[in-house]
Amino acid sequence: MLPDAFDLPPYTITRTRRRSLELRVFPDARVEVRAPLHASPADISAFLAGRRDWLRRTLVRMAERPGPLRLQLAEGAQHPFLGRPLTLRLASGARKAVRREDELYLSAPSAEQLPAVLLSWYRAQAYQYFEAEIDRHFPFFAARGHGRPTLRVKQMKSRxxxxxxxxxxxxxxxxxxxxxACLEYVVVHELCHLEEMNHGPRFKALMDQRLPDWRARRLLVNRLPRIELVSAESGAAIG
Ligand SMILES: [Zn+2]
Structure with missing residues (x-):
């Protein structure tokens, strides 16, 4: 645990063409402030002071989180999909990924190309399931006059x-x-930002209304280990 008198940890400042300040905490506990080009040191200090409690909670939570789960991309290895294991079946051939029940058949001309085939399969599934989840929750927000946001699936390290x-x-x-349950929590959280841009009491009240058990889901999403894909031969990270 961190001491009560929490001093701000070291952080880096990255200036970009953006309009607002943003605080990012990476899985290795590195802290970065992303700032507009014109932000002054005083702006940045004030911003950090306002986020001291959040930063403390985030770092405590990360310290409690288990280390990454290193999964090999190998014949017979099990990889999670929507929380359930899929067994990989590997072959050489044209680039292809086909799921049959709880098995995922991957093929590529060479073993080095298999990670890209697996990731693009995950990405295609993500677009399908994420869009469906947005559609399920969007009518409430549409009725309040919001436009449906366009989905982008990204590999993000800090959020x-x-x-x-x-x-x-x-x-x-x-x-x-x-x-x-984790996907639904994140989708509802982001959609609630259509109404409330910050995480204040009104945001939490809206979350309570849309997804009463969101706090338990937040715990779950933040306690599950990160997954690193490693090559069967070298053990090196590949995706
Ligand atoms: Zn948020």
Whole structure:
């Protein structure tokens, strides 16, 4: 646990063409402030002071999180899909991925190309399941006059999702491996940002209304280990 008198940890500042400040905490506990080009040191200090409690909670949570689960891309290995294991069946041939019940048949001309085939299969599934989840929850927000955000699936290291003011809902590809309850929590969270941009009491009240058990789901999504894909031969990370 971190001490009560929590001093801000070291952080880096990255300046980009953006309009607002953002705080990111990476899986290795690295902290980064993303700032507009013109933000002053005083702006950044004030921003960090306002997020001290959140940062402390986030770092505690990360310290409690188990280390990454290293999965080999190998014949017979089990890889999660929507929280359930799929057994990989590998072959050489044209690039293809076909699921039959709880088995996933992957083929590629060479073993080095298999990770890309697996990731593009996950990505295609993600678009299908994530869109369906957005559709299921969107009518409430449509009735309140919001436009449906456009889905983008991304590999993100520091967050599960985000909602941009330009009308995109960005969801982490890694959600396709987690139980559907986690996906639903993140989708509802991001959609609630259509109504409330911050995480204040009104945001929480809306979450309570849309997904009463969201706190338990948040615990689950943040306690599950990250997954690293490693090559069967070298044990090196490949995706
Ligand atoms: Zn949020």
């Amino acid at each position: 599960w999702g985000s909602l941009s003011s330009r009308g995109f809902i960005n969801l982490n590809l890694a959600l396709i491996r987690l139980p559907p």
